[in-house]
Amino acid sequence: MISTKEKILNEAEKLFAEQGFAETSLRMITAKADVNLASVNYHFGSKKTLIQAVFERFMDRITNDISHEMEQLALKEEPIEVADVLQTLKQPIKNLDKFRPDGAGVFMNLLGRSYAETQGHIRRFAMDKYSHVFNRFVGFLQISSPHCEPSEMFWRLHFMLGSFIFSLAGHKALQEIAESDFQQSVSIDQIIDKLIPFMSAAFSHNEAGF
Amino acid sequence: MISTKEKILNEAEKLFAEQGFAETSLRMITAKADVNLASVNYHFGSKKTLIQAVFERFMDRITNDISHEMEQLALKEEPIEVADVLQTLKQPIKNLDKFRPDGAGVFMNLLGRSYAETQGHIRRFAMDKYSHVFNRFVGFLQISSPHCEPSEMFWRLHFMLGSFIFSLAGHKALQEIAESDFQQSVSIDQIIDKLIPFMSAAFSHNEAGF
DNA sequence: CACCAATTCAAACGACTGTTTTAAACATAC
DNA sequence: GTATGTTTAAAACAGTCGTTTGAATTGGTG
Incomplete structure (x- = not known):
């Protein structure tokens, strides 16, 4: 039997x-999930924390998968x-579709909206909980591109993040x-298969020309 | 003397x-613009059309500049x-900062939010009014990359758009x-200067390897 | 069975939303 | 001057929002 809490999460992430x-x-x-209005505040406290819970469920899954790929x-x-490094993102993103209906699309939507958010409370939350995965990924990127300065790498990473999200x-x-x-x-799947070589080429270039 | 209409537009785009x-x-x-609440509906009809007007003012400016660069x-x-083709975007984006305070940031914010929009009425509006500029830009890209199929080019374009917006x-x-x-x-300016060579390298790669 | 806690329910709360209305103030033309 | 059309003003409209309340209901334990 699917719990009220899960019913709420499932409909909330879609909407x-x-x-x-x-x-x-x-x-x-609550109407779509066929539960009572007050049950959201009962189970999650507030709308804000519901948003965070929806986000967390996805992040737990994908960071787990990415960690496994990096192993x-x-x-x-x-x-x-x-x-090789960018390839570690491929399967974890694809797995989201098995995890939830249109999982990849839904997750990237949430991610994009989280970044656009005013107070950025989701971003802060994510940085607290998942920074170790993020840092390890950046570490691998540095190894694969020793000529690229960390600050330059930072920007390239966010260029790529924008492409994925968008x-x-x-x-x-x-x-x-x-x-x-x-x-x-x-x-x-095919979008990702186009995106990864596209980005690999971008990361491989040398602005200084050496 | 700055008109009520402009005062509304200026504050609206910021917020x-x-x-x-x-x-x-x-x-x-209206509070920030120091005008009456009802004047929005008087001058713009509705909130929806106000959003469109804010967006239009930016689009008119940047498409004009891009057209000039393409000339x-x-x-x-x-x-x-x-x-060369991507360079045509450089100055027009930079010019937005002269046009309005933090113009580039504000415009990309609006653009991103427009794409995330549910009904997408802004996207449809933009496609009606500015498609000729967009199509010409794509045409130049095709010339510079004759090996790249139109459908592949379509996706690369949107990868790039995501990077810019994000x-x-x-x-x-x-x-x-x-x-x-x-x-x-x-x-x-420096972000753009990093972004354009990064994207140029991405566009220049050949997935088939010829 | 009774008990207690966890959960669900309908209803209401106060605050805020976009929009409309009606009247007043303003500018411009005759 | 009056008349005309444009713009601003304050107030009210009907509706939605997130959240809270207090009672009803459920599920498991002694």
Whole structure:
């Protein structure tokens, strides 16, 4: 039997991703989840902490998977290339779709909206809880690109983050356009498969030319 | 003398970019702009059309500038490189900062929020009015990358769009992190100067390897 | 069975939302 | 001057929001 708490989380994540945090009311969520309005405040305390709980469920999953991929990467004997590091993101993102319906799209939506958030309380929360995974990922990137300064790497990382968020959060609209313009359907997997070599090439360039 | 209409537009764009559309009430805007609440509906009809007007003022400016840059590019005699095409974005984005306070950041914020929007009425509006500029830009890109299929180019374009929006819309937060982590201040101009070669390298790669 | 805690429920709270209304003030033209 | 159309003003409208309340209901324990 699925609990009230889970019913709320399941509907909330859908609606938050589709409409945004502010545009989604607790009444919409509880109506769709077929639970009482007051149960949100009972189980989660407030709307703010509900948002955080939705976000946390995804982050726990994907950071777990990424950590696992990085374990594998650490075993590699040949030199670690940029593409190898970025590849560690591939399966974890794809796994989100198995985790939840349209998981990758929903998660990137949440991630993007979290960054756009005013007070940034989600970002602070994420930095507290998941910084070790993030730092390890950056470490691998540095190894694969010893010529690239940390500050330059910082910016490149966020350029990439923007590409992931934007193209995957909006993948439905983009897929529709792509289909009507090129008669060619593209899955989320294929988007990621285009994105990773694209980004690998970007990371591999040398602005100074050596 | 600055008109009521302009006072509203000026405050609205700031608040929309800082807090989002839904989180910004007409009462906040009119209080900050020191005009009457009803004047928004009088001058703009509704909140929705106010959002559109704020967006339009930026789009008119930047598409104008980009068109001008592309005129120059069309005169070039040597073969047009990817980097040349992307360079046409550089000055127009920088000019936004002269146009309005923190114009680039505000505009990218608006652009990002418009894409995240539910009904997407802004996106449809933009496609109607500015598609010719967009199409011309894509045309130049195709010329500079004849090996790249249109559908592949479509996705690369949106990867790039995501990077621009994400890094410039959130530039203040990112700049703060960069300064505290690397004791190194980075201006918007410098972000763009990092972004364009980064993207040029990404666009120049050949996934098929020929 | 009774007991207690955990959960659910309907209803209401005060605050805030976009929009409309009606009247007053203003500018410009005749 | 009066008349005309534009702009501002204060107030009220109907509706939604997140949250709280207090009673009803449930589930498990002695």
